Amino acid sequence: MGLKKKAGVLLVNLGTPDAATPKAVKAFLSEFLHDHRVVDMTRWLWCPLLHGIILPIRVPKVAKLYQMVWMEEGSPLMVHSQRQAKQLANHLVEVPVELGMTYGSPSLKTGIDKLMEQGVEHIVVLPLYPQYSATTTAAVFDGIAKQLKTSPLLPEISFITDYHSHPLYIKALAGKVRRYWQEHGQGEYLLCSYHGIPKRFADNGDVYPKHCEITTQLLAKELQLSSKQIGMSYQSRFGREEWLTPYTDKTLEAMPSNGTKKVDIMTPAFSVDCLETLEEIAEQCKESFLDAGGDEFRYIECLNDDKQHIEMMAELIKGKL
Template sequence: MSLEKTGVLLANLGTPDAPTPAAVKRYLRQFLSDKRVVDTPRILWWPLLRGVILPLRSPRVAKLYNSIWMEGGSPLMVYSRRQEQALAEALPDVPVALGMSYGQPSLESAVKKLLDQNVDRIVVLALYPQYSCSTVAAVWDELSRIFARYRKLPSLNFIRDYADNSAYINALAETARRSFAVHGEPDLLLLSYHGIPQRYANEGDDYPQRCRDTTRELVSALGLPPEKVMMTFQSRFGREPWLTPYTDETLKMLGEKGVKHIQVMCPGFAADCLETLEEIAVQNKEIFMHAGGEKYEYIPALNDEPSHIAMMAELIGRYR
């Protein structure tokens, strides 16, 4: 058994500090300035970002955040803190720190918190089940920048993703079955993943395949026939083509075709956030219902479900 002291770094995207235009602007400026997220040449992108996108988008996004804000912060922050606490309770001898790629608490503060507790090894669990260059690789990049300033480095174990991990799949299946038990089995289960530009996939990002891996395993675990499940992509931004089919357009099409009852899961989100609680649970529900649908339920993310925390502990246990 190793005598090294291991710490765990939980990483996620981040969130504004408040549902205000100023806070959202600060957050979006940092997020949309990352080349992993938007790789347009800076000389072209920064004037557009700072002069057009941030002034116009920040007030609109702040209103959306305000509609879902919870006591204690944004849903992503509230659930991430709960995950951090629950995982620390599940691993009482292992320091756990939460860090965000953008906003607070930063990844740098999380690293410092762990090193201040004299850890020799850090296991990094980026809470993106399916690898993408725009999410997981952004965590890798930031950690590289952080550790470049240290003389002494800890051992580092970086969990790339867990798209087809059996405990993760079983946790998803459990939440779907609970929803079916309450609302009835839907005509169609829609699995909506966050999108990325199609170009990123063309250039080697295997995110679409990892989404397909999750979908395949989840459909198998639920025992659903393939025709009762669809996989789509949401949250596109900008004008270039993103991964298809698009969630919003698909829901409109399904409503118009006479599909009456849909339930939606977002397996790519480890914690509920603006993209699930507002975009999927509100905006996309309206699209489906206005197109002729009759029943629509959003199945919540795994958040701090015990099965989710147990899955994290199992993953981390492989590196202790």
């Protein structure tokens, strides 16, 4: 029998601007929105639209939003991701853990290079997207393949595609909710808001909405909630085409008139708090709900570096070693 190959872990998230400035936001959005997995429009149509209209309009607005949520140590997504990597490394002891972002820095190449410099021959790639989507998980796979294309030495790669129904993931979500309820009391309804994708992507075979539905069903079962106490919706739509429905903002705006005045909301598709959770959900959606006649809107934070979340990651990785 041959010697066991030295293993390492590459934790991957979407990425974030390096600073809450228009220049940094433009660089990040430009790289992100150039990916065919994210926007599949013909390049000769998309590029002039992106650089001539979308970026000039969106960049100043998005930079201001980042300034509202920016932490002392940096971008929330980066800060929480770094904490996850550190906690996971502590948990796995002798297995190196590095962070890589699909867009921005530290890049996927940086993460891979750091692992290989430590003598790693087998890389377990964990994209921090519980529910698979071609727009996120597959984009990580593309990025890894691109970085290894010119490498003279290929490491063995184990790729974790999703964990939407993993028992420890469901228990971690339920644990977060229970602890929140113990401290703040239970609302009338728990809304699970997932990041949206164009409906066309799902029609063409992306399993993302099925995964979101299964996560919600398993969480409802774990928390012993009926369909009148828990539901799901999709946020962060962009452009004019139809995205997955129901939309989070529209769902929240309709709730008070339908008798739900006290709502708890969580975002199971996000492994860490970021602009989409801290600003879009915790601020914009809260305002929409209260303006529509709601009494209480309570945002339950992402799993971040929660102990149960790290234990779940470790279990996923051990299954690949």
